[in-house]
Amino acid sequence: MSGKVARLGHVGIAVEDIDRSVAFYTEVLGMRLTEMFRYDESTVGHGSAVLAGAFVRGWEDTIHHRLSIFTLRDANPEKPSARSLGLHHIAFEMDSSDDLLTLYRRFKEREVPIVNARIGGPGNQPRFYGLDPDGNLLEFYYKIDHVGWDGIPRPYPAIQEIELEDFDFEAYDEQREKQAEAERARRLQTQPSS
Template identity: 30%
Template structure:
């Protein structure tokens, strides 16, 4: 058996970027009206998924919590994560084993998002940036039309359609809070 730490991923392209924004409506207007992107889906009024091509999203905007003011000149909102596409879930699982064997911190996953229906694995680079590998993004084109919808951010299926069954690490605090509420009901 091969050492999992020696596995080398084969990403096929840069996938998508998630930006944290101070005013989601202002940013949405910019990216739709100035950049020409199309809306694919929303999670509540906190996150919007946008596309330039056939992928469900190549950019997502994530609303920062209240209290974030305009950034000083030269300072910009943070990147939540950027992603690279892998071809199969099997490869994603091999990458997860490699990351674990190398002691690379996994942030969330393996899971399957609601919006976009892509499987995901998010981990940290040496500087603490979130990097994601994903597979199986919903494709939208003339042969595969799609109507945007609003996903409920308080539903587990919005975050992970697999209900954390394949997660390798504890869920993020906001997802744990959902689980705790469900347990109280």
């Protein structure tokens, strides 16, 4: 099929204070600033609504940006809310459970608001949610489930809150693999024989 989307490229957010947000995303989350500039006031493109933009990427990422951060020309933009239409949250994948815990602890040390930590539900990934300086909901996760060759997601438990500091990642991984094996065996038994 032509014209299909290959992958999500980046997310753009509007913030109140671009310097504060760049500091948060680079100093707290460890992302890298690619570039930042002011837009000329124009009647086309971003310049008609956006005053300045900053473009950040992952630490080892060579893609120009994964997140676009903008300040708007309108001095009174509406604040985001988890119960409003538009952007709901931005999710960031971590390379390891240690990275997830390190970031969780950094949020606590810097008194960055943490909403909660969870397992279960679609994707079944250990994760925590926090807020950026403008109240945007952010998710940080490790080891999200992959869809199998049959295109069917494997079963998952209901969403439940956890204390990430006490969470046993290794036991959780073992449990997930056992559940996946049991589901594979069940599907093989229920498949009609040729």
